[in-house]
């Protein structure tokens with residue numbers, strides 16, 4: 001198995017990119033992309049615009065909030081299932097060290113990420129590597145440590161010397177009219193089409209979002225682990241890794257992102273509100289819908305259970 005650091009170096013060398021880091025501002029049992037209007041999701045951890053609610057459906061709504069992203073033009077909402085340290089029956093959210101939204105492959109992009117674009121990637125009901133789409137590029141590993149032979153989407157079996165890290169790739173093709181999206185390379189190719197465009201018919205290439213998330217284990221698990229990792233995602237085992245995105249980039253900045261075409265160099269995205277040096281502007285982010293939903297694990301389970309009794313079916317999506 002190739003070491004992860006080699007793979008990362010190869011990826012960075014092959015594609016132009018920019019990065020936006022963002023601070024966590026809430027855990028909540030909502031998913032405006034998968035379960036709009038409801039408070040019956042498993043817990044998610046949210047980054048970016050604090051205007052996000054269970055009803056959010058547009059870029060403009062996010063742009064009315066304040067953002068924890070370290071670029072003031074980025075009002076996107078980014079979320080993932082909450083990661084817990086499990087000690088017996090006690091579930092404690094694992095603190096984040098760093099959440100990074102990479103935008104890669106910009107040299108291949110034909111269009112900016114469209115306003116109102118939203119998507120979920122990953123399989124939230126996956127329980128094995130076979131359930132995981134290879135194109136989602138899901139990996140769990142110990143940052144900087146020697147790789148081990150295991151499923152790419154499995155947690156490491158020995159403790160990390162620094163951070164537990166995970167990666168997730170989003171779609172890089174989008175239909176500008178319908179906002180449907182896909183990974184490139186998923187269509188039935190013919191030689192002409194392959195040469196001109198690797199996206200499914202009707203879609204164009206856009207910058208590809210990739211989450212890179214580092215978790216801080218030092219205070220929560222100073223003794224580390226050996227064997228089965230004492231972690232669980234709100235959706236289940238590591239294989240259920242997924243991520244959601246609602247685009248909130250100001251339109252001018254989303255266009256400027258297309259200028260980050262160097263194959264090797266990081267490029268800052270500038271826009272009407274400045275550049276990286278001007279973020280994060282939101283020092284006191286708040287939940288825009290504090291009276292509904294929950295950030296408590298046990299309560300979230302109860303709220304999902306309510307749905308189970310109400311409709312007789314446990315919905316594992318989101």
Ligand SMILES: *[C@@H]1O[C@H](CO)[C@@H](O)[C@H](O)[C@H]1NC(C)=O
Nearest residue numbers: 036056057058115116117179
């Ligand atoms: C959400 O936004 C899309 C356009 O981006 C629109 O077609 C759809 O009707 C909206 N849904 C709701 C519930 O407002």
Ligand SMILES: *[C@@H]1O[C@H](CO)[C@@H](O)[C@H](O)[C@H]1NC(C)=O
Nearest residue numbers: 123125126127130131132133
């Ligand atoms: C997602 O995982 C489930 C296992 O619960 C599996 O049945 C399903 O085929 C997977 N979906 C995809 C698209 O692979």
Ligand SMILES: *[C@@H]1O[C@H](CO)[C@@H](O)[C@H](O)[C@H]1NC(C)=O
Nearest residue numbers: 188189190191192193194201
């Ligand atoms: C190749 O695929 C494209 C897109 O589906 C289609 O428009 C074109 O006619 C195809 N060419 C051939 C030679 O089949």
Ligand SMILES: *[C@@H]1O[C@H](CO)[C@@H](O)[C@H](O)[C@H]1NC(C)=O
Nearest residue numbers: 255256257258259269270271
């Ligand atoms: C990005 O490129 C476009 C088109 O070349 C140009 O008009 C714009 O000024 C550039 N933006 C920045 C921030 O350099």
Ligand SMILES: *[C@@H]1O[C@H](CO)[C@@H](O)[C@H](O)[C@H]1NC(C)=O
Nearest residue numbers: 037038039289290291292293
């Ligand atoms: C959210 O909370 C507010 C204030 O308690 C309440 O008025 C509203 O009906 C709630 N919304 C939903 C969808 O439950």
